[in-house]
Structures are given as structure tokens and as C-alpha cells.
Amino acid sequence: MSRILEFQNIKKSFSGREVLKGISFEVNKGDIVFILGTSGTGKSVLLKNLVGLLRPDSGAIIWHDKDISQYSEEQYLEVRKNCCLVFQQPALFDSMTLYENIAFGLRRLTNLNEEELDKQVRDSLKAVDLKEEILSLKPAAISYGMQKRLSIARSLCLNPEILLFDEPTTGLDPVSTQAINQLIFRLSRKYDTTSIVVSHDMHCALDIADYIIVLDKGKIVEQGDVDKIKCSEVPLVKDFLQEVLDANS
Amino acid sequence: MQILRSFVDDLGLYFLFLKEVFSTFCKSPPEKKYIYSQVLKVFQSSLLTTSFSGFFVGAIMTIQFAMQIKMFGASGYLGGLSTSGTVREVGPLLIAFLLSGKVGAYTSAELGSMKVSEQIDAIRCLGANPIQEIILPRFIGIILASFFLLVYGILFAFYGGVLMSYIFADVNTLEYVRHVPTIMTGISLFSGVFKSIVFAFAIASLCTFYGYKASGGAKAVGKAVVSTSVACMFSIVILDWFTTLIVDVINRWL
Amino acid sequence: MLASVNQLLQIVAIGVLSIFRPPYRWKNYLREISFVGSESFLVVIICVSFAAIVTIIEASYHMTLVVQSDAMVPGFASLLIIRELGSVITALLIGSRVGAGWAAEVASMKISEQIDALKLLRIDPIKYLVSPKIVGSVLGTLLLGLAANIICLICAMFVTKLKLGYPMPTFISMTKLFVEVQDLVFASLKLMTFGFVVPIIACFYGFRAKSGAEGVGSATTQAVVSISVAIIFLDFVLSYVFSHFY
Numbered sequence: 001m002s003r004i005l006e007f008q009n010i011k012k013s014f015s016g017r018e019v020l021k022g023i024s025f026e027v028n029k030g031d032i033v034f035i036l037g038t039s040g041t042g043k044s045v046l047l048k049n050l051v052g053l054l055r056p057d058s059g060a061i062i063w064h065d066k067d068i069s070q071y072s073e074e075q076y077l078e079v080r081k082n083c084c085l086v087f088q089q090p091a092l093f094d095s096m097t098l099y100e101n102i103a104f105g106l107r108r109l110t111n112l113n114e115e116e117l118d119k120q121v122r123d124s125l126k127a128v129d130l131k132e133e134i135l136s137l138k139p140a141a142i143s144y145g146m147q148k149r150l151s152i153a154r155s156l157c158l159n160p161e162i163l164l165f166d167e168p169t170t171g172l173d174p175v176s177t178q179a180i181n182q183l184i185f186r187l188s189r190k191y192d193t194t195s196i197v198v199s200h201d202m203h204c205a206l207d208i209a210d211y212i213i214v215l216d217k218g219k220i221v222e223q224g225d226v227d228k229i230k231c232s233e234v235p236l237v238k239d240f241l242q243e244v245l246d247a248n249s
Numbered sequence: 250m251q252i253l254r255s256f257v258d259d260l261g262l263y264f265l266f267l268k269e270v271f272s273t274f275c276k277s278p279p280e281k282k283y284i285y286s287q288v289l290k291v292f293q294s295s296l297l298t299t300s301f302s303g304f305f306v307g308a309i310m311t312i313q314f315a316m317q318i319k320m321f322g323a324s325g326y327l328g329g330l331s332t333s334g335t336v337r338e339v340g341p342l343l344i345a346f347l348l349s350g351k352v353g354a355y356t357s358a359e360l361g362s363m364k365v366s367e368q369i370d371a372i373r374c375l376g377a378n379p380i381q382e383i384i385l386p387r388f389i390g391i392i393l394a395s396f397f398l399l400v401y402g403i404l405f406a407f408y409g410g411v412l413m414s415y416i417f418a419d420v421n422t423l424e425y426v427r428h429v430p431t432i433m434t435g436i437s438l439f440s441g442v443f444k445s446i447v448f449a450f451a452i453a454s455l456c457t458f459y460g461y462k463a464s465g466g467a468k469a470v471g472k473a474v475v476s477t478s479v480a481c482m483f484s485i486v487i488l489d490w491f492t493t494l495i496v497d498v499i500n501r502w503l
Numbered sequence: 504m505l506a507s508v509n510q511l512l513q514i515v516a517i518g519v520l521s522i523f524r525p526p527y528r529w530k531n532y533l534r535e536i537s538f539v540g541s542e543s544f545l546v547v548i549i550c551v552s553f554a555a556i557v558t559i560i561e562a563s564y565h566m567t568l569v570v571q572s573d574a575m576v577p578g579f580a581s582l583l584i585i586r587e588l589g590s591v592i593t594a595l596l597i598g599s600r601v602g603a604g605w606a607a608e609v610a611s612m613k614i615s616e617q618i619d620a621l622k623l624l625r626i627d628p629i630k631y632l633v634s635p636k637i638v639g640s641v642l643g644t645l646l647l648g649l650a651a652n653i654i655c656l657i658c659a660m661f662v663t664k665l666k667l668g669y670p671m672p673t674f675i676s677m678t679k680l681f682v683e684v685q686d687l688v689f690a691s692l693k694l695m696t697f698g699f700v701v702p703i704i705a706c707f708y709g710f711r712a713k714s715g716a717e718g719v720g721s722a723t724t725q726a727v728v729s730i731s732v733a734i735i736f737l738d739f740v741l742s743y744v745f746s747h748f749y
Contacts, residue, residue: 053370077376085374091367105375302732305739312742313587317579326569338561346595350727358720432568467614470720471607478599478727483546490553493560
């Protein structure tokens, strides 16, 4: 197992309020890492720091042995091509067809010709279990669950080495939630991508995660593989686990 | 004090935004077809409103001037005075007020909802520059479209004036039009066009700025719209004063 | 189309009638008046001051051109301010500041289902939301507009002194000569009409808002545009009607 990404003591505050108070962890290649925590603990902020939408106040993000946290906007293009963020909302472009939505990143970050691009778009659409008929539609014409899948396809088509999911199942019904989680698992294994999932769903974290990190109030309170989390003594983790037990019984 | 501080903050952010827009424009100007499609969109949505309001602005000015001129029995001057008054000042001012609602508020709502639904972030993540892809076509498109709409609205104000002088002041159309050139000089025309350009720039820059700045939920979009329309009107009035001064100076210098 | 007209009439009718029916929510009325005042006072004052400067410059330009003398400028400028600019600029500013604010507020309530919650509590949303806004807006616009007119005149007086060199007493006596009582009455009527349409249109679009972030944005946009168009149109109608009474 080789280390692909490392967060070193990341700190970030918004107008005086400290959201991340020194976060450090490592991500191994091919793992599915879940970052769990209650709402408002800075989980999404962490992901946005990685792709450069936000910059950390201090600390370093090491990707392929280089600190990317102080990269310029141009240098970040290389990072964004390889670390794709799937947003909490579908964030599809309303004015474009679904085809153009998926092709958007390919046109800008890669040098594919039209033929390869077309193949790439259709492949990634197939990978998220959507039919090709919908490609000519506008985002408003398909359901919310389909929009979510499409936004995954939009990131997937770039063949990133790390896929980042920001609360991928928020606002979905239990059936779609299950389907999206299975999709994340399948995609990670099939393309051998590393996935970092921000979520508050302990249930599916236990199902598919290789490594779990629990955040509380801007700090890591527990991290480890599934077995370690299951016998954790940290109160917040116990609450989360209790939730899962209640749901199962 | 709070108001003043937030005003200064906004002003600073506004100039930083302008700087970013200009430097992006110099580095990589947007494709022409995107600008055209924006111009077309603005035209389609605002042509009717502009002609309607332009027409009534002209009519209102004619009524006001007619009532004042009647005191002197100098109805002959009505055509020149009301046209000149509308073209130089009131026309651009009021029509720009309207456009700041129609174009400005619409664009900031559009950009604001793109921002809060994370579309702008998505654009950045997919390797594109939102300023170049989203802001610049709108910025330039709105400047062009608003300018032409303002000029077009002033034209309609002239029609409104002609019609109203016929109905209200018993000045027939020929008489009205005949006196236009005696009072409407080149400098008046220049004033109208100059103001239109300045107002168009103000509307375009402010609506893109406030839309791009929005953050938060659905409420933030509403807030962006309100800020845009107020800032537009406020700056239009101030710029109206400023441009009047400049035109005044030019007039004397000539 | 018919449904929209129906809804608009409903808002007007219930909104106005509810003002005179108990329970009287005095606190809400006061809150809305102070909302109108506090939101727009500063902006209105600054804007009309600048408008005054421009009016004087423009009037003197035209007067010199036509009658080769700017002696009449104070009289004409104050007539134009009172009959037209003072009220319209105030109303347009209130329309965009307060009207847009109200439209956004009602639209946010609509999409977060607060309006439905009101209905479940057996509170008529029109009475609860629209009536206080009508009272606040009519009174607020009237007071603010009159204040704006006065400040605009004072500002015009200073500008005439500085720019054209006419002393202040001359300005005042000229204004007295030109401006009649009915001008003030008509200006007040105009302001009250403008104040009346702002909350009606704002709430109309607010109630119709569709869900999502776009819903609030488009409701607010449509409200701002319709309010501005309505003010300009009503200004024309009122100017036309009033001109027959001079």
C-alpha cells in the first residue's frame, strides 16, 4: 500500500471562527476513506481545501510528495484533473445538455479528440447505470437521483486517481442512498481509484469503507479501519454506532 | 457606522472584482458567440419593458414641460425642450433605473443561484475559470445590450413626447419635430449617449459582482438581488451627477 | 392569466379590508413603517441630493438656451422637483430596496412552507403579511417622500447659490411664487399611490414563488421590474390627470 495523500495539521477559520483545528491524516492508494461527523464540523471544508476552492490558513496537503496547499490557480489544474470533487448538490449546468455537462471537464482538462471524448462520455454514463437516451436532455428534465449520478459521471469521466464525494447521499431516499453507496464501492474497485467520502452515514461507512475518520468540532476524535471503529470508546463514535444498531433491529 | 463599514468593504471587493475581470479579459477574452447569445437574451427579455417605459418617460416629461411652458405661451419650444430634457438627463436616468431591475436583478439572481447551487465551484473544479466562462460573456453582453436598449428607450421616449404633445398640448407633430434641432444640440445628444454608456457599465459590473459574491442558501440569492438593484440605482444617480458635470465642462470648453 | 388577476385582486381586497378589521397588529404596522424608513432613508436622501444638483444644472442649461437668462431656474426647478422627480426617485428607490426585500422575504417564507404553516394556524397569510406592509408602505413612502422633496429643495437652493449665484431668499420667494398648495397635495397623493402598489406587487410575486434558490431570485426580480414599470406608468397617469386641475 502506498501513500497517495497526506494532510498535515490543516487549520482553517472563517471570520474568527476556527472550523478546522489541526487535521492530520494519510490516505493510501485504492482505499475508500470515510470522513464522518455531525453537521457543521468542517467536513466539506476539508475537501474544498484539497481541490483549492478554499485555502488552508496553515498546514500542508501533500500529494505525490509535493505540498499543493499554496499552489496558484493554474498549478491547481493538474490537481483538479486528478482529484475530482462530486458536490453535495448535483451542481449541473442548467443551460447545457447533459452531454455537454459531462464533456465540460474533458474539453478543458484533456486533449481528447471528439471521437475519444464521445466514447469517454458514454462509458462514464454507463458506469453510473444511466441510459444514453437522456444525454440530449437538460438537467431540469431528470430526477434528483439521476442528477446525482450524472454529477458522479461528470467527475468520473476524467479518470481521476482520487474521487471526492461531499455528502453524496444527502436528500436522497433510502433506496437511492443504498444504490449510490454501492455505486461508489463498485467504481472504486473497478477503476482502482481512491475515494474520500464525506458523510454522516455510519451505516454505509461500516459497509464499504476501508478506513474511517471521525471528526468532531474541527478535530479528529477517532480514526482506523472498520474493526477499530466498531470497538471504539469515543462517545461520539458510540452514538453513531448505536444509531446503526437501532436502525438494524 | 455598520452601514458605512459594509459599504467600504463592498466597494473594496468591487474594485478587486473589476481588476480580476479586466485581467482575465486581457489574458483570455471570451468567445464572441457567447457574448452574442447574452446580448440576444437581454434584448429578448427587456425590449418590451424598455419601449414601454421609455414611451411613458417621454410622455411624462412632455406633460411637465408643457405645463411650465404654457405660463409663457411659448408652446413652440415644447418639442425642443422636452426632447432635449429627456435625451440629456431624465430619459437615460429613468430607463437605466428600469434596466437595473430588469437586466441587473435578473443576472444577479441567475449568477446567485449558480453560486449557491455550487455550479461556479464545479466550473473551477472542472478546470475552467468562472470569470472567463460565466462572468465575462455576461459582463460584456450586458454592457452592449444595455447601451443599445438605453438608446432605443430614449428613441421611444421621443415618440411618447410627440404623441403626448399632440394629445395634451395641442402642438402638432410637425411643429414639435421642427423645433427639436433648435434646442437639441450635438452636446445634448452626446450627453445622452455618454450617460447611456456609463450607466450600462454600472449595471453590468454591479449585477455580476453581487451575483458572484452571493453565498449561502436561497435567502442569499434574494439578498443579492436586493443589493444589486439598490446599488445600481444609487450608483446611477451618483454617476448621473458626475456625467452631468463632465458634459457641463465639455460644453463650456467648446 | 385569469388566475393571476384573481390572485392580485384578492391580495388588494383582503389586504386593504383587513387593515380595518380586528385584531389590529399595531406592532407589525410600526415595524413595517420603520423597515421602510430605516432601509431607504439614507439612500433616498443621498440620491435626491444628487438629483437636485443635476436638475439645477440641466434647468439652467435649457433656460439660458431658450430665454437667454437663468432667472427663472429656481422656480422651474422646484416645480419639476415637487411635481415629478422628488416623488418618482423616492418611489423607485423604495420599490427596489423595500419592495425587493419584501418579495424575497415572502418568497423565502413560501418555499420554506411557512405560509402553509400560517394557514394551519388559521392565520390568513394575506392579512398577516400584506396588510401591515400596505400601512407601512403608504405612510412610510409618504413621510419619506415629503422629507425627500424638502431635502431636494434645500439642496437645490444651495446649488443655485453656488452655481448660479442667486441668494437663498430669492430661491425661497421664487419657489413660493411658482409652487402652489395643490402641488403639495398632488405630490402626496402620488407618493401614497406609489407606496400602495409596492407591497401589493412584492407580495403577489412572493406568494407565487416556486421552490428552490431560483424561485426566490426570480420572484424578487419580477417584483422589482413590475414595481418600477408600475410606478412609471402610474406616474404618467397621475401627472396626466392632475394636469387638468391647474
